[in-house]
Amino acid sequence: MxxxxxxxxxxxxxxxxxxxxxxxxxxxxxxxxxxxxxxxxxxxxxxxxxxxxxxxxxxxxxxxxxxxxxxxxxxxxxxxxxxxRPSRHPSIKDEMFVKFYALDSIDMEAFEDQLTNRMEYHKTRLSQYLRIKERFYDGKTLNLNQQGKLIALEMGIDGERQNIRQIEDAIIKTGGLERS
Amino acid sequence: MxxxxxxxxxxxxxxxxxxxxxxxxxxxxxxxxxxxxxxxxxxxxxxxxxxxxxxxxxxxxxxxxxxxxxxxxxxxxxxxxxxxRPSRHPSIKDEMFVKFYALDSIDMEAFEDQLTNRMEYHKTRLSQYLRIKERFYDGKTLNLNQQGKLIALEMGIDGERQNIRQIEDAIIKTGGLERS
DNA sequence: AAACACTATGCAACAAATTGCATAATTTCA
DNA sequence: TGAAATTATGCAATTTGTTGCATAGTGTTT
Known part of the structure; x- marks a missing residue:
C-alpha cells in the first residue's frame, strides 16, 4: 500500500x-x-x-x-x-500484450490503430518528461531530493524512448504478418 | 477488465x-x-x-x-x-520510483539493497525470457499466433535488458550521492 | 515414519481501485 | 448572457486484487 x-x-x-x-x-x-x-x-x-x-x-x-x-x-x-521494507516488484498489467498473445483471434486492423495510439501516448509522455527536465533540472544546482527525482525522470525518459522504438518495431512486424 | x-x-x-x-x-x-x-x-x-x-x-x-x-x-x-476496443494504457505502480522521490527522507543503505534486489529480479526475468525463446521459438516455423507471442517476448527481452542497464546506472548514481 | 512438495479446487475477509455521481462557487470563453 | 472550464471536496457502489485458510490425495525426500 x-x-x-x-x-x-x-x-x-x-x-x-x-x-x-x-x-x-x-x-x-x-x-x-x-x-x-x-x-x-x-x-x-x-x-x-x-x-x-x-x-x-x-x-x-x-x-x-x-x-x-x-x-x-x-x-x-x-x-x-x-x-x-523491500519494494514490491511493479505489477504489470498490459492489455496490449494480451492482444499480442491472440493475434489469430483478434481484429488486426483495430489492433494496429491501438498500437499507433499507444505510440502517441509514449511520445506525449516523453515530451512531458523532457519539458519537466528542461524547466526544473537542467543547469540547476540540485539538492539530494532533486537529484533523486532527476534519476527517476531520466529513467522515465530512457524508458519512453525505448517504448517508442519498440512499438514502431512491433507495428512494422505486425503489418508484415497481415500480408502473409 | x-x-x-x-x-x-x-x-x-x-x-x-x-x-x-x-x-x-x-x-x-x-x-x-x-x-x-x-x-x-x-x-x-x-x-x-x-x-x-x-x-x-x-x-x-x-x-x-x-x-x-x-x-x-x-x-x-x-x-x-x-x-x-482501445487498449488501456498500462497502469504504473512502482514503489521504487516513489522512493527515488524521497531520497532525503529514506534509509539510503536499505534502498540500495532494494535496487540490487530489483536488478536480480530483472536478470531472472531476462533469463526466463531467453530460455523460452530458445526452447519454443528459435529455428522454428511459426504460425500467426506464435509470431505474435514472439513479438511480445522480444519486447520483454529488450525491456529487461534496458531495466538492468537502468538500475545499474541508478545504483552508481545513488551511491555517488551518499558520499556528498 | 514424518515431513514436505505437488496436484487440484475454492471460500471468506479484507484492501485497493474504478466509476459514477453530487455539490458549489468562480472565472473564462463564445 | 449563457455555457463551459476550473477550483475544491467527497460519498456510494462496484470491481478487482491480496491474504489467509481449508480440503484431500499422491509422490518424494530425509
Whole structure:
C-alpha cells in the first residue's frame, strides 16, 4: 500500500490540499504511481485517522475552503520505516500484450490503430518528461531530493524512448504478418 | 477488465483447468498480466455464468478430479469484440520510483539493497525470457499466433535488458550521492 | 515414519481501485 | 448572457486484487 506513502512523500515537500495532491500526481509522482482524486481524498482520511497527517481548513474568499494537510512527526517516522521494507516488484498489467498473445483471434486492423495510439501516448509522455527536465533540472544546482527525482525522470525518459522504438518495431512486424 | 480476456485467450489455445491456467499465467501470459490462482478460479466462475466458457469435470485416478474449461462461440465473439476496443494504457505502480522521490527522507543503505534486489529480479526475468525463446521459438516455423507471442517476448527481452542497464546506472548514481 | 512438495479446487475477509455521481462557487470563453 | 472550464471536496457502489485458510490425495525426500 504505497499510495499512503506516495502522499506522505508529496506532503514532505510542502503541505497541500487534496486537490493540490491530485494535480501533483497528474504532473509528477503519478508518472510512477497513478491515482485518482477520489482515492487520494479517501487515503488522506485514513492518514489523518492514523495521525500521520494533520489537516487545517483555510478560509478562501469566493472559492470553497481548502483543507491543507501536513505530515506529522509520526508520519515522517512511518515513511522512514516504509523505506526500509523491500519494494514490491511493479505489477504489470498490459492489455496490449494480451492482444499480442491472440493475434489469430483478434481484429488486426483495430489492433494496429491501438498500437499507433499507444505510440502517441509514449511520445506525449516523453515530451512531458523532457519539458519537466528542461524547466526544473537542467543547469540547476540540485539538492539530494532533486537529484533523486532527476534519476527517476531520466529513467522515465530512457524508458519512453525505448517504448517508442519498440512499438514502431512491433507495428512494422505486425503489418508484415497481415500480408502473409 | 482484461483478466477475463487473458483467460479466454489461453483457453482459445487449448481447454485447461484452473490449475493449468494458474501455471500458464506464471510461466507465460502472466509476464504481462499477473494473476493469482484465486482470482483465476473466481473469474472462471464469472465466465461460466456469462456463458463464455463451458466446464467439464474429468475423472482422474488418484489425483482429485479436474475441471477443464472450453471457450464457447459466445466467448470467442466476446474476445473479438474486446480486441476492437482501445487498449488501456498500462497502469504504473512502482514503489521504487516513489522512493527515488524521497531520497532525503529514506534509509539510503536499505534502498540500495532494494535496487540490487530489483536488478536480480530483472536478470531472472531476462533469463526466463531467453530460455523460452530458445526452447519454443528459435529455428522454428511459426504460425500467426506464435509470431505474435514472439513479438511480445522480444519486447520483454529488450525491456529487461534496458531495466538492468537502468538500475545499474541508478545504483552508481545513488551511491555517488551518499558520499556528498 | 514424518515431513514436505505437488496436484487440484475454492471460500471468506479484507484492501485497493474504478466509476459514477453530487455539490458549489468562480472565472473564462463564445 | 449563457455555457463551459476550473477550483475544491467527497460519498456510494462496484470491481478487482491480496491474504489467509481449508480440503484431500499422491509422490518424494530425509
Amino acid at each position: 504505497a499510495l499512503a506513502e506516495a502522499i506522505l512523500v508529496c506532503l514532505t515537500e510542502r503541505p497541500m490540499s487534496g486537490y493540490d495532491l491530485a494535480k501533483y500526481f497528474d504532473a509528477s509522482i503519478g508518472f510512477f504511481w497513478r491515482s485518482s482524486h477520489q482515492q487520494i481524498y479517501r487515503e488522506l482520511g485514513k492518514l489523518r485517522e492514523k495521525g500521520y497527517v494533520s489537516s487545517q481548513e483555510v478560509e478562501q474568499d469566493g472559492k470553497p475552503n481548502r483543507i491543507t494537510h501536513t505530515v506529522t512527526p509520526e508520519g515522517r517516522a512511518a515513511l522512514y520505516e516504509w523505506s526500509k | 482484461a483478466l477475463a480476456e487473458a483467460i479466454l485467450v489461453c483457453l482459445t489455445e487449448r481447454p485447461m483447468s484452473g490449475y493449468d491456467l494458474a501455471k500458464y499465467f506464471d510461466a507465460s501470459i502472466g509476464f504481462f498480466w499477473r494473476s493469482s490462482h484465486q482470482q483465476i478460479y473466481r473469474e472462471l466462475g464469472k465466465l461460466r455464468e456469462k456463458g463464455y466458457v463451458s466446464s467439464q469435470e474429468v475423472e482422474q485416478d488418484g489425483k482429485p478430479n479436474r475441471i477443464t474449461h472450453t471457450v464457447t462461440p459466445e466467448g470467442r465473439a466476446a474476445l473479438y469484440e474486446w480486441s476492437k
